[in-house]
Amino acid sequence: MARPWSREEVAYLRDHARDGSAAIATHLGRSRQAVKNKACELGLSLLPAAYDRGELCPACAMREVERNTVAGRNGLCKVCYTYRQAERARQRAAEIRAQREYDAARQDLSRARRGR
Numbered sequence: 001m002a003r004p005w006s007r008e009e010v011a012y013l014r015d016h017a018r019d020g021s022a023a024i025a026t027h028l029g030r031s032r033q034a035v036k037n038k039a040c041e042l043g044l045s046l047l048p049a050a051y052d053r054g055e056l057c058p059a060c061a062m063r064e065v066e067r068n069t070v071a072g073r074n075g076l077c078k079v080c081y082t083y084r085q086a087e088r089a090r091q092r093a094a095e096i097r098a099q100r101e102y103d104a105a106r107q108d109l110s111r112a113r114r115g116r
Ligand SMILES: [Zn+2]
Pocket: 057, 058, 059, 060, 061, 062, 063, 076, 077, 078, 079, 080, 081
């Protein structure tokens, strides 16, 4: 059974909710999930206040979105935008490889049909 929350711990959670679950979990010696569950029960947001002001990246809720950058114009922080670009490049490479495989198979098929 989970250890019950003391009044002091609940007060700490209320005061430090915006510090995030990791910092609170470390301070209280509880798991992050326990902190998240309690915050949810109490209706507290664990996201930084800057997130509510729309200043943080919606993907990671950690880093700032710099509006004057390509990443920022795409609504993301530089790290999340770069990860997204990497994922797209990986996807494109897979498509090119699949196409090459398909072309080779079609050539093989036409050679087979010509009896070679
Ligand atoms: Zn981000």
